[in-house]
Amino acid sequence: MKISKNRQRIGYLTAFIILFLIEAAIALWVHDRFVRPYIGDVLVVVLVYVFVRIFFPSGIRHLVLYVFLFAACVEVLQYFHLVEILGLQEFRAARIILGSVFDLKDIACYGVGCLGLWMFERLGRSHGKMTEEDRS
Numbered sequence: 001m002k003i004s005k006n007r008q009r010i011g012y013l014t015a016f017i018i019l020f021l022i023e024a025a026i027a028l029w030v031h032d033r034f035v036r037p038y039i040g041d042v043l044v045v046v047l048v049y050v051f052v053r054i055f056f057p058s059g060i061r062h063l064v065l066y067v068f069l070f071a072a073c074v075e076v077l078q079y080f081h082l083v084e085i086l087g088l089q090e091f092r093a094a095r096i097i098l099g100s101v102f103d104l105k106d107i108a109c110y111g112v113g114c115l116g117l118w119m120f121e122r123l124g125r126s127h128g129k130m131t132e133e134d135r136s
Contacts, residue, residue, distance in 0.1 A: 041109030
């Protein structure tokens with residue numbers, strides 16, 4: 001059974017809203033040494049991925065790689081203090097969204113999140129192929 005693009009978009013939009021709310025809750029209220037620094041970074045690449053999939057529900061070849069590279073670039077820009085360069089250090093939202101502290105562990109977390117996305121995509125493709133074969 002093929003799912004329409006609009007139903008896919010609604011699914012990705014729903015996932016985006018849920019993940020955004022989770023990320024916002026983590027950023028605002030969780031101040032621990034595990035969930036905020038690690039789980040939050042793993043989830044942020046999933047958030048970016050589902051956001052892109054709202055507009056491209058059929059997918060983009062190598063999207064997971066592009067999401068990882070984007071996240072890693074944002075992290076590297078933190079090394080160069082992008083928030084200060086843009087003069088946004090007084091805005092808490094800018095510091096949360098763009099980040100203000102470079103950490104290699106963040107890039108590792110982005111890698112873990114993207115690895116999970118890649119496995120999710122692979123499972124989806126293999127499941128799709130199995131259903132096509134089963135119909136024959």
